Amino acid sequence: MKIEKANRVSLVDQVVLQMEELIESGVWEVGTRLPPEMELMEQFGVSRNTLREAVRALVHSGLLQTRQGSGTSVCSSSILGAVIERRLYKSDLLETLEVRHALEREAARLAAVRRSEEDVRQLRMHMEACLQASRDQDNRAYAEADIRLHQAVANAAHNRLLIDLYHHMTDALHSSVRNLVELAPNMDVHQRIHGKLVDGIVTQNEEQAAEAVNEYMAHLKEVLTTSLEES
Template identity: 35%
Template sequence: MNYSTVIQFYFLAVDQLSVKKMKGKIKGNNSRKVADKEPVIIDPLVFRRVKRERLSERISKVIEEMIISGVFEIGSRLPSEQVLAEQFGVSRNPVREALKILQERGLIEIRNGSGAYVSQPDSCLTSEALGRYLRLSGINSSIKALYEVRRTLEGTIAKLAAERANSEDLVNLAACLTRMQQHAGSIEKWTEADLDFHLAVAGATHNPFFTILLKPLVEQLRTVIAEGYLVPGAIDTGLEAHTRLYNCIKNRDSNGAYEIIMTHLQDSEARVRTYKERRRDKRRSSEGQLS
């Protein structure tokens, strides 16, 4: 198949999109009218931003749009670097860089000696990207903010899981509970089973977006959740809460599931704060003795 005409069309579309964005900026804060009939004065930074976009980024946008629109189907092999370079009218270097960008986004897989292939969509990439954002933005340091989101998200998840869970979901949840019972003496393994249980509840909603959103949140809290279970009696309390939640889901009790998860998350946040306060007090006491 000759993609030359198609590529030219998408390349033009990307340019037109840039023009539309430019017009939007001209109408916005980056412009001002001197008088009613005088021309608009445009902030030169707008042009600099457009000029700074690398050719490889423009090419990656074109290929990405062709993948999303189905021109390049999942599992299909992209034209070679040489063919793409000829059809874009550029050297192979920007094409190679564009393919690397697409691979980083999870849109294609580059196989040595074989070429580039369109990848299957992977929700893990979205979760990982959100996780990176949480770490880089510093939001993950706010326990209050993360637990607030968890309560909002997991309350709905618990109710829907009770309404939608099938036999396979119940088997997965029961397996997580068994692991929690087996690893009560290991905080690391216990926490792993605990978080897997929460993700299994999200999976029982059969709405993949819940898992995509929840996974990076619990990953950011992995360490503090483990610390919270160091509080005496926390593991027994946690196991009881998870068992009750499982029974509510099994019995289609959506309201009961909601109440249990909300109470459990409130207790979890309180345990984390208790542990951190005790550790802080202990550190201050040690510093006082040294002085």
């Protein structure tokens, strides 16, 4: 990706926007350490003060983090993701499940209407991964496959905003979602619901797809409630 030299109008904002694009496009991936200050000043064609102000703005927004002795690095793939992660940190898991429920139910409905043949292939592939993990009695692999299956449902909705919201939410909650699925002792219940969900999307049955999400979330909430009572 070519970095353009900023002009004299809103220099800081221009540098911020270009840095955001470098991050969101994946040129600067999460964990990437930014190039030296002098190199960035030359690339963007700005002064040290302008560059530092832009970096401070991105640190404040949650895209970058600065650590003494380690320099500045990328800590989130988008501002939306950083904002969601900060908000989720203040919410309990039950509240988060309720929001996931709303997003996934609508995603399932839209997927049933809009899914493509490639979406169907992806759903069946992740469904098979869940089945294999279940046969192997590998809870961790099952949890990972479960997350990918539900992300594939969101992708099949073909609504970019919904996809971004859902993916950032599950990225931020990855470990919590994985642990929650691992707490569920009966994979057969998951598999039955997954089958109903995927079949509803493949056959373009909106109500069946949405009802499968309702069942899935009710099951997870029951697991969570039981876990909290036992702890």
